[in-house]
Amino acid sequence: MGAPTASCGPSAGKGARPECRLEGDWTLRALAPRADEYRRLLARAGHDASWKLDGITRLDSFGATLLWHAWREQWPQDLSADDELRTVIGRIEATAAEPLPERGSFTLADAVVVLGAGLLGFANHLAGFVRLAGQLCLDIAYLLHHPRDWPLREISANLYKVGAKATPVAALVGFLIGVVLSYLSALQLQAFGADIYIVNILGLGIVRELGPVLVSVLVAGRSGSAMTAQLGVMRVTEELDALSAMGISRTLRLVLPKVVALTVAMPLLVLWTSAVALFGGMVSAWVQLDLGFGFFLDTLPRVVPVANLYIGIAKGAVFGLSIALVACHFGLRVRPNTESLSANTTASVVSAITVVILIDAVFAIATRSIGVPG
Amino acid sequence: MSDASIIELRGIVTRFGSNLVHDGIDLSVARGEVVALVGGSGSGKTTLLRHMIGLTRPAHGEVSLFGEQLFSGSLREQRARRRRFGVLFQHGALFSALNVAENIGFPLRELRVVTPKEIRDLVALKLAMVELEPSTALLMPAELSGGMVKRVALARALALEPELLLLDEPTAGLDPDRSAAFVELVRSLQAQLGLTVVLVTHDIDTLAALSSKVAILAERRIISYAPLEETMKLDHPFVTSFFRGELGRRAIARSREKS
Numbered sequence: 025m026g027a028p029t030a031s032c033g034p035s036a037g038k039g040a041r042p043e044c045r046l047e048g049d050w051t052l053r054a055l056a057p058r059a060d061e062y063r064r065l066l067a068r069a070g071h072d073a074s075w076k077l078d079g080i081t082r083l084d085s086f087g088a089t090l091l092w093h094a095w096r097e098q099w100p101q102d103l104s105a106d107d108e109l110r111t112v113i114g115r116i117e118a119t120a121a122e123p124l125p126e127r128g129s130f131t132l133a134d135a136v137v138v139l140g141a142g143l144l145g146f147a148n149h150l151a152g153f154v155r156l157a158g159q160l161c162l163d164i165a166y167l168l169h170h171p172r173d174w175p176l177r178e179i180s181a182n183l184y185k186v187g188a189k190a191t192p193v194a195a196l197v198g199f200l201i202g203v204v205l206s207y208l209s210a211l212q213l214q215a216f217g218a219d220i221y222i223v224n225i226l227g228l229g230i231v232r233e234l235g236p237v238l239v240s241v242l243v244a245g246r247s248g249s250a251m252t253a254q255l256g257v258m259r260v261t262e263e264l265d266a267l268s269a270m271g272i273s274r275t276l277r278l279v280l281p282k283v284v285a286l287t288v289a290m291p292l293l294v295l296w297t298s299a300v301a302l303f304g305g306m307v308s309a310w311v312q313l314d315l316g317f318g319f320f321l322d323t324l325p326r327v328v329p330v331a332n333l334y335i336g337i338a339k340g341a342v343f344g345l346s347i348a349l350v351a352c353h354f355g356l357r358v359r360p361n362t363e364s365l366s367a368n369t370t371a372s373v374v375s376a377i378t379v380v381i382l383i384d385a386v387f388a389i390a391t392r393s394i395g396v397p398g
Numbered sequence: 399m400s401d402a403s404i405i406e407l408r409g410i411v412t413r414f415g416s417n418l419v420h421d422g423i424d425l426s427v428a429r430g431e432v433v434a435l436v437g438g439s440g441s442g443k444t445t446l447l448r449h450m451i452g453l454t455r456p457a458h459g460e461v462s463l464f465g466e467q468l469f470s471g472s473l474r475e476q477r478a479r480r481r482r483f484g485v486l487f488q489h490g491a492l493f494s495a496l497n498v499a500e501n502i503g504f505p506l507r508e509l510r511v512v513t514p515k516e517i518r519d520l521v522a523l524k525l526a527m528v529e530l531e532p533s534t535a536l537l538m539p540a541e542l543s544g545g546m547v548k549r550v551a552l553a554r555a556l557a558l559e560p561e562l563l564l565l566d567e568p569t570a571g572l573d574p575d576r577s578a579a580f581v582e583l584v585r586s587l588q589a590q591l592g593l594t595v596v597l598v599t600h601d602i603d604t605l606a607a608l609s610s611k612v613a614i615l616a617e618r619r620i621i622s623y624a625p626l627e628e629t630m631k632l633d634h635p636f637v638t639s640f641f642r643g644e645l646g647r648r649a650i651a652r653s654r655e656k657s
Contacts, residue, residue, distance in 0.1 A: 052559045059511035084559040119522040124535040361494035361540045
């Protein structure tokens with residue numbers, strides 16, 4: 025096992041051609057540490073040199089490629105090598121002559137195609153989403169006639185996963201947001217001497233708006249992504265196909281439980297998070313403005329009409345429904361490869377949050393005259 | 399160094415929880431040998447293969463590759479050692495985000511010494527070696543058939559010019575024709591490149607056509623390590639059912655006809 029060596033220089037004789045004598049192992053492993061050096065050395069000698077390869081003990085396809093490129097893809101006229109070496113280099117010659125197809129460069133036409141594909145893809149998503157929602161309606165109609173087929177076990181398992189297990193993190197985030205919101209508002213209100221309006225601001229803001237949206241963002245990131253990934257992996261492992269082959273509806277058994285569970289769990293989570301956020305706000309108001317808990321709780325129902333609570337809960341249910349639908353829609357679109365899985369999971373979370381904010385805007389317009397004091 | 403064994407297992411003991419899988423396995427594979435590792439389901443063949451490539455570590459015993467202990471030396475030396483063998487995983491394990499050419503060129507690119515043009519030529523060569531059309535280069539793994547996945551995975555395993563090739567169930571999931579063609583391909587590559595090959599298999603056709611030696615894993619040990627002819631004469635319940643059953647006899651007769 026010898027290190028590869030190459031000695032290239034003018035030949036001692038009449039000096040017609042420079043001579044290149046290669047020795048040792050010309051393999052990837054031996055050459056790798058100083059590949060650049062050898063590449064330059066061989067290139068300098070070039071195609072016209074007199075090549076003596078007899079000293080080579082091992083030649084692999086990497087070594088052969090180095091030589092072949094140094095020779096500018098032609099056999100040198102003056103080459104001394106045995107048949108074995110010639111076969112190895114010959115293999116490179118045979119395949120290098122027939123280059124691999126390459127992707128063309130990006131042109132204006134491609135840009136138009138990409139843009140068009142994007143628009144068509146959006147239409148495709150919309151159609152798929154409507155189809156999924158329609159299938160769910162059909163499933164529910166079927167279940168109303170066959171109450172024994174309700175996937176209760178799955179619904180309960182999903183309720184636990186998306187609801188009960190989300191309470192600690194929802195409480196933590198809610199509490200901190202409540203504290204921060206209350207602290208910042210208190211700083212402004214103090215300047216006007218309008219301390220007691222902190223109750224109005226926190227009550228209205230959290231119960232009507234912040235609670236539902238905050239929980240939605242949390243749930244989209246936490247449960248929405250999990251739903252997409254779960255369905256996606258089931259596609260990759262062919263579990264979805266196995267279900268279909270057994271004649272079990274995937275929407276009924278996989279999608280419906282998730283949608284029902286999240287629609288039920290979200291209003292409860294909203295209630296829970298809003299309560300904890302109000303508590304956080306109360307603590308902060310007490311510290312900052314010296315507002316007692318009793319006063320806060322006493323004032324809250326007077327300044328915040330109960331309609332706001334109903335709006336918040338209704339929002340929660342609608343947001344939950346849309347997050348679950350979006351997550352399942354993207355989950356079922358996963359194709360059996362890792363790239364598609366990650367792309368769809370990302371798209372699921374981003375779309376779910378966007379959809380929630382859009383629906384929130386619709387709610388804001390539709391309920392602009394309900395539950396607002398004055 | 400050429401006469402030293404390529405793989406040396408000494409006293410390998412493996413436990414999964416309370417389940418003892420290997421109990422003192424010794425095995426040494428010489429250069430240029432094609433060793434088939436056979437045994438019943440759950441006898442720990444694949445686990446032994448994973449020990450050899452350092453994906454798992456046995457509870458006791460030592461694994462040496464190329465005359466050096468697998469986990470000895472600096473990180474750089476260990477990495478260099480890992481580049482001296484290629485592995486064909488049972489399901490191909492192609493990177494699904496990369497196309498065929500990128501998959502095969504990936505280990506070369508990771509070396510950071512091979513230029514893009516050289517990678518292109520080497521990938522074309524490996525594709526030709528595994529008898530795939532150049533037009534498959536741009537396909538994604540999801541678009542390949544089972545046989546093509548195995549071929550691309552083999553091409554990737556060969557990318558770094560390994561001296562040792564480990565195959566986990568190389569013909570599982572292929573139809574008999576494809577499986578025979580794949581075996582033929584491995585055999586010609588082995589002859590061409592002078593590879594040492596270790597394969598785990600259930601398929602007697604594959605084993606009869608390829609292996610120069612057969613190692614039988616039963617009762618938590620290697621009970622026999624010998625050429626096929628001698629293995630056949632062994633009197634052991636596993637050998638009797640595996641080789642002398644109807645299927646086994648026919649497969650071995652077929653391979654004799656061929657040679």
